[in-house]
Amino acid sequence: xxxxxxxxxxxxxxxxxxxxxxxxxxxxxxxxxxxxxxxxxxxxxxxxxxxxxxxxxxxxxxxxxxxxxxxxxxxxxxxxxxxxxxxxxxxxxxxxxxxxxxxxxxxxxxxxxxxxxxxxxxxxxxxxxxxxxxxxxxxxxxxxxxxxxxxxxxxxxxxxxxxxxxxxxxxxxxx
Numbered sequence: 507x508x509x510x511x512x513x514x515x516x517x518x519x520x521x522x523x524x525x526x527x528x529x530x531x532x533x534x535x536x537x538x539x540x541x542x543x544x545x546x547x548x549x550x551x552x553x554x555x556x557x558x559x560x561x562x563x564x565x566x567x568x569x570x571x572x573x574x575x576x577x578x579x580x581x582x583x584x585x586x587x588x589x590x591x592x593x594x595x596x597x598x599x600x601x602x603x604x605x606x607x608x609x610x611x612x613x614x615x616x617x618x619x620x621x622x623x624x625x626x627x628x629x630x631x632x633x634x635x636x637x638x639x640x641x642x643x644x645x646x647x648x649x650x651x652x653x654x655x656x657x658x659x660x661x662x663x664x665x666x667x668x669x670x671x672x673x674x675x676x677x678x679x680x681x
Contacts, residue, residue, distance in 0.1 A: 536646040543618075543650025551611055551658045557582065557604045558661035561597060565668035568593045569675055594676035597669045608662060615655050622648040 533541070548555070560578060567574040576596065580588040583599035591599070625641040 536642050539643040539646030540650040543647035544653050545650070546647075547611075547615070547651040547654035548657070550614060551654055553607050554604060554611060554658050555661060557600075557607070558658070558665040561600050561604070561665040562661070562668045564600075565593075565597050565665070565672045568597070568672055569668070592676060594669070594673040597672050601665060601669050604662075604665075608658070611658060612655070615651055618648055618651055 530538070560582075564574045564579055574593065576589075576593075579593075579596045579600050582603055583591070583596050584603050585591065585599050588596060588599070622641075622644050625644055
């Protein structure tokens with residue numbers, strides 16, 4: 507039975523690899539640049555994505571009345587004596603600790619945007635010249651990066667909303 511499962515698993519992995527290779531081979535260069543831009547900017551944003559997601563889960567659990575795991579929040583908040591802080595303050599400091607990473611990520615995107623815009627405005631030449639200069643490939647990278655930026659922006663908004671709700675909830679219960 508184990509041999510059968512191992513063989514079926516191997517066949518499944520081989521089919522998946524073949525499908526991925528065939529799918530990649532069928533992509534146009536601009537679509538491949540999109541995938542490259544998306545994957546690179548998602549890799550750059552990994553700390554933000556995991557941080558905002560964990561912060562949103564932390565605040566949502568606190569709003570639901572559960573006791574969230576403070577250990578990760580205390581590590582991420584980067585304040586002295588975080589065990590003395592309430593959940594809302596801890597979430598606020600955690601949100602503030604992610605800001606430098608967000609600004610660096612958006613700065614990288616702004617540089618890519620400026621370069622893409624410059625190539626689109628200064629090279630309005632026929633398609634052959636656009637392929638030689640790579641402006642169409644750069645545009646593909648830009649749109650892939652835009653998808654990653656939208657993901658980070660949405661998660662940042664979600665984490666901010668949950669943190670604000672948690673702070674409002676804490677103020678209501680204090681008075």
